[in-house]
Amino acid sequence: MTALLEIKGLHAEISGGRKIIQGLDLTVNKGEIHAIMGPNGAGKSTLSYVLAGKPGYEITAGEVYLNGEDLLAMSADERAAKGVFLAFQYPLEIPGVATLTFLRAAFNAQRKARGEEELSSPDLIKRVREIAKTLNIDSEMLKRPLNVGFSGGEKKRNETLQMALLQPSLCVLDETDSGLDIDALKVVANGVNALRSAERGMIVITHYQRLLDYIVPDIVHVFAAGRIVRTGGADLARELEATGYAQYQSEAA
Amino acid sequence: MAAVQETIDRVKGIDVDQYRYGFETQIESEKAPKGLSEDTIRFISAKKNEPAWMLEWRLEAYRRWLTMTEPTWARVGYPKIDYQDLYYYSAPKPKKKVASLDEIDPEILKTYEKLGIPLREVELLEGVERPSAAVESEDGEAAAPRTKIAVDAVFDSVSVATTFKEELKKAGVIFMPISEALREHPDLVQKYLGTVVPTTDNYFATLNSAVFSDGSFVYIPPGVRCPMELSTYFRINERNTGQFERTLIIADKGAYVSYLEGCTAPQRDENQLHAAVVELVALDDAEIKYSTVQNWYPGNSEGVGGIYNFVTKRGDCRGANSKISWTQVETGSAITWKYPSCILRGDNSSGEFYSIAISNGFQQVDSGTKMIHLGKNTSSRIISKGIAAGKSQNTYRGLVSAHRKASGARNFTACDSLLIGDQCGAHTVPYIEAKNSSAVFEHEATTSKISEDVLFYCIQRGLSQEEAVGLVVNGFVKDVLQQLPMEFAVEAQKLISISLEGSVG
Numbered sequence: 162m163t164a165l166l167e168i169k170g171l172h173a174e175i176s177g178g179r180k181i182i183q184g185l186d187l188t189v190n191k192g193e194i195h196a197i198m199g200p201n202g203a204g205k206s207t208l209s210y211v212l213a214g215k216p217g218y219e220i221t222a223g224e225v226y227l228n229g230e231d232l233l234a235m236s237a238d239e240r241a242a243k244g245v246f247l248a249f250q251y252p253l254e255i256p257g258v259a260t261l262t263f264l265r266a267a268f269n270a271q272r273k274a275r276g277e278e279e280l281s282s283p284d285l286i287k288r289v290r291e292i293a294k295t296l297n298i299d300s301e302m303l304k305r306p307l308n309v310g311f312s313g314g315e316k317k318r319n320e321t322l323q324m325a326l327l328q329p330s331l332c333v334l335d336e337t338d339s340g341l342d343i344d345a346l347k348v349v350a351n352g353v354n355a356l357r358s359a360e361r362g363m364i365v366i367t368h369y370q371r372l373l374d375y376i377v378p379d380i381v382h383v384f385a386a387g388r389i390v391r392t393g394g395a396d397l398a399r400e401l402e403a404t405g406y407a408q409y410q411s412e413a414a
Numbered sequence: 415m416a417a418v419q420e421t422i423d424r425v426k427g428i429d430v431d432q433y434r435y436g437f438e439t440q441i442e443s444e445k446a447p448k449g450l451s452e453d454t455i456r457f458i459s460a461k462k463n464e465p466a467w468m469l470e471w472r473l474e475a476y477r478r479w480l481t482m483t484e485p486t487w488a489r490v491g492y493p494k495i496d497y498q499d500l501y502y503y504s505a506p507k508p509k510k511k512v513a514s515l516d517e518i519d520p521e522i523l524k525t526y527e528k529l530g531i532p533l534r535e536v537e538l539l540e541g542v543e544r545p546s547a548a549v550e551s552e553d554g555e556a557a558a559p560r561t562k563i564a565v566d567a568v569f570d571s572v573s574v575a576t577t578f579k580e581e582l583k584k585a586g587v588i589f590m591p592i593s594e595a596l597r598e599h600p601d602l603v604q605k606y607l608g609t610v611v612p613t614t615d616n617y618f619a620t621l622n623s624a625v626f627s628d629g630s631f632v633y634i635p636p637g638v639r640c641p642m643e644l645s646t647y648f649r650i651n652e653r654n655t656g657q658f659e660r661t662l663i664i665a666d667k668g669a670y671v672s673y674l675e676g677c678t679a680p681q682r683d684e685n686q687l688h689a690a691v692v693e694l695v696a697l698d699d700a701e702i703k704y705s706t707v708q709n710w711y712p713g714n715s716e717g718v719g720g721i722y723n724f725v726t727k728r729g730d731c732r733g734a735n736s737k738i739s740w741t742q743v744e745t746g747s748a749i750t751w752k753y754p755s756c757i758l759r760g761d762n763s764s765g766e767f768y769s770i771a772i773s774n775g776f777q778q779v780d781s782g783t784k785m786i787h788l789g790k791n792t793s794s795r796i797i798s799k800g801i802a803a804g805k806s807q808n809t810y811r812g813l814v815s816a817h818r819k820a821s822g823a824r825n826f827t828a829c830d831s832l833l834i835g836d837q838c839g840a841h842t843v844p845y846i847e848a849k850n851s852s853a854v855f856e857h858e859a860t861t862s863k864i865s866e867d868v869l870f871y872c873i874q875r876g877l878s879q880e881e882a883v884g885l886v887v888n889g890f891v892k893d894v895l896q897q898l899p900m901e902f903a904v905e906a907q908k909l910i911s912i913s914l915e916g917s918v919g
C-alpha cells in the first residue's frame with residue numbers, strides 16, 4: 162500500500178494563541194477512508210484547515226507529506242492543484258458570483274497550475290450538469306450566486322458537487338452530514354461513494370454513526386484534545402455512539 | 415490576526431507598477447508653445463479654423479478662468495499644478511486628410527492594437543466574424559448579439575479616425591470630431607455647446623472651455639435609434655500635454671443613443687492633467703446611455719506619476735420622459751475628480767448613475783454624482799461600488815436634490831464600499847436636499863472588508879490569491895457591470911482583475 166497522506170508528530174497553534182493540534186500521527190493510504198470522530202472543540206476542523214493551508218495557524222512541529230511531497234511547504238492553491246480538497250463545515254457565500262462561474266474558475270485554475278489545458282465553457286457546463294443531476298441539484302441553482310441563500314443542506318450538496326468535479330486525490334469532509342435531511346444524506350453519501358477509488362483517500366469528520374452507515378470507513382479514529390487517542394475499525398464508531406467521549410477527554414486532559 | 419496580516423502584506427505588494435498600457439508611440443507631433451495665454455487660445459482656434467464666435471467664446475472663458483481659484487473641497491491632495499508649464503495643444507502631424515484606416519499612421523494603429531482595443535472596424539470591414547465573447551452566460555443572462563461599434567479615436571488632442579460615417583449618415587446621425595462639427599454644423603454646436611455645463615461652471619470646466627482641443631460631437635435626429643454603439647477611445651501620449659476633450663451629445667425628440675468612452679495613457683513619471691467636459695442633452699422621450707471605462711496610468715508604487723483627472727460630465731434631461739444613464743468603471747488615474755450628473759428638468763424624466771471605482775497604490779478617487787430633480791415625477795437611481803486597496807483613498811460624494819416644484823421626485827441610492835487591507839480608506843459623503851415634501855429619497859450605504867475566509871475558500875479550490883480577489887470583487891460589482899454593453903463588460907471584467915493585480919507569488 163502506498164501512503165497518500167502522512168502526518169508525523171504534528172503540533173499546530175492559532176497564530177499568537179492557543180495550541181490546538183498536539184502531537185498528531187496519521188497515515189492515510191490510497192483507497193482508504195478514515196473517519197475522525199471526537200468532541201466539539203477537539204481541533205478537527207483546525208486539522209482540516211492546517212492540511213489545506215489556511216493562513217492564521219502556526220505549525221510548531223511535525224511533518225506532512227502528500228504522495229511523498231512536503232505539503233507544508235506548498236501554498237494553499239498549490240495544495241489544491243495537487244489534489245487536496247476540503248469540504249467545509251461552513252461553506253462560504255460569494256455574492257454576485259454564479260456557482261457555475263466559480264466552478265469554472267476553480268476547475269481551470271487547477272488545470273492551469275498542473276500545466277493542463279483548460280476546459281471550454283460548454284464542456285465544463287455539460288460535465289457540471291451531469292454531476293448536479295446525480296446530486297439532485299437543480300440546474301437553476303447553478304446560476305445562483307455561490308451559496309448565497311442556499312439552505313444548509315443545499316450548501317453541503319454543493320460542496321459534494323465541487324468535489325466530484327475537481328476529482329481530488331485527498332478529500333477531507335468536515336461534517337458534510339450536518340444539516341442534511343435523511344434523503345439528502347443518502348444522495349450525498351452516494352456521491353461520496355462514487356468517488357471511492359483505489360487512487361483516492363478520504364478523511365471523513367463526523368459526529369454521527371448515521372453517515373458512516375452509508376459511507377463505510379476502513380478505519381475510525383477518536384480525536385480528542387488535539388491528537389488521536391484511539392483507532393479502530395468501523396465498529397468503533399458504533400461503540401462511541403453508546404459510550405460518548407467522556408473517557409477520552411479525561412484521558413487526554 | 416495573522417490571517418489578516420498576510421493579506422495586508424500581500425496587498426502592500428500589490429502595486430501598480432506593471433501598468434499594462436505604459437508605452438509611448440514615436441510620432442511627430444505639432445504642439446502649441448508651452449504655457450497658457452490668449453495667444454495659446456488663438457493658436458488652437460486658428461489651427462482648427464474655427465468660426466469667430468468660437469474664439470470669442472473661448473477667450474471669454476479664459477478671462478473668467480483667470481478670476482477663479484482651484485477648488486479644494488474634494489478629498490484629494492496633490493502638488494500645485496503649474497498651468498504655465500503645460501502644452502495645451504498637441505496634434506500628430508497630419509500627412510494628409512485621413513479618409514480611411516489605411517491612411518492612418520501605422521504607429522498610431524499599433525498603439526491601439528497594444529491597448530487591446532483594435533479599431534474594430536478592421537475586422538468588420540473584412541467580414542471577420544468573431545464568435546461572440548464567452549460572457550457569463552452561465553448565470554442565465556443571454557449573451558447579447560454582437561453589436562456594431564463606430565469608433566472615434568482621439569489621439570492626444572485630435573480625432574484621427576472616424577469610422578462608420580457612411581452608415582451613420584444614412585440614419586441621419588452626426589458623429590464626428592467636435593472641431594469638424596464646428597465647421598460643418600456650426601449652428602447645431604452653437605445652439606447646444608455650454609448649455610449644460612456653462613463656461614462659468616467650475617474651475618476645470620472653464621479651463622476646458624478656453625482650451626479644449628477636440629472631442630466628439632453626436633447628434634441623433636428626432637425619432638432615430640442610433641443603429642450602432644458609438645465609441646471614443648482617448649489616449650494621452652504627448653509628454654506634458656494636458657488633454658482637454660469636449661464632448662457634446664444631443665438626442666433629439668424620441669431618439670436613442672448608446673455611447674462608450676474608453677481611456678488609457680502611457681506610463682510617465684510626471685503627472686499629466688486631464689480636464690474634460692461632457693455635455694449630454696436629451697429632448698422629449700429621448701434616451702442617452704453613456705458608458706466609460708477609464709484606466710489611465712495611476713502612478714507607480716511610490717505614488718509617482720499618473721494622470722490627474724478632473725472631469726465635468728453632466729446630462730440635461732431637458733424634455734419630458736427623457737432618460738440619461740451614466741455607467742462608469744474607473745480603475746486608473748492618480749487622482750479622479752468626477753461627478754457625472756443629471757439635471758432632471760423634463761417632467762417624468764429619469765437619471766441613472768452606475769459606478770465602479772477601484773483604487774490601489776496611492777490613487778485618490780473622489781467621485782459620485784448629482785441628481786437634480788426639477789420637473790414633476792422625476793426619478794433617479796444611484797448604484798455606486800467603491801473598492802479601495804493599497805494606500806488609496808476612495809470617496810463617494812453625491813448630491814440628490816429636489817426643487818420646490820419637483821413634486822413626486824424619487825431617488826434610490828445604494829453605496830457599497832469594499833476595503834482590501836487596512837491602509838486604505840473608503841468614505842461616503844451623501845448630500846440630500848428635498849425642498850418639496852412629496853420627495854421620496856432612499857439611501858443605503860455599506861462598508862465591508864474583503865473576507866479572509868471567503869478568499870481562503872476560493873484559494874482552497876485552486877484559485878491564486880489574485881484570482882480570488884478578482885473573483886470576489888467582480889461579484890461585488892456585478893450589478894453595475896450588467897449595465898455595460900456586452901463587449902465593454904468583458905473588457906471591464908478583465909480590467910478589474912488587472913487593476914487589483916499584485917506582485918504576489
Ligand SMILES: Nc1ncnc2c1ncn2[C@@H]1O[C@H](COP(=O)(O)OP(=O)(O)OP(=O)(O)O)[C@@H](O)[C@H]1O
Nearest residue numbers: 175178181199200201202203204205206207208250
Ligand atoms: N481563530 C480562532 N481563534 C481562537 N480560537 C479558535 C480559533 N479557531 C478555533 N479556535 C478554537 O480551537 C478549538 C478547536 O476548534 P475546531 O473548530 O478545530 O474544533 P472541532 O473539533 O472542529 O469542533 P466541532 O466538532 O464543534 O466542529 C476550539 O476550542 C475553538 O474555539
Ligand SMILES: [Mg+2]
Nearest residue numbers: 205206250335
Ligand atoms: Mg469542526
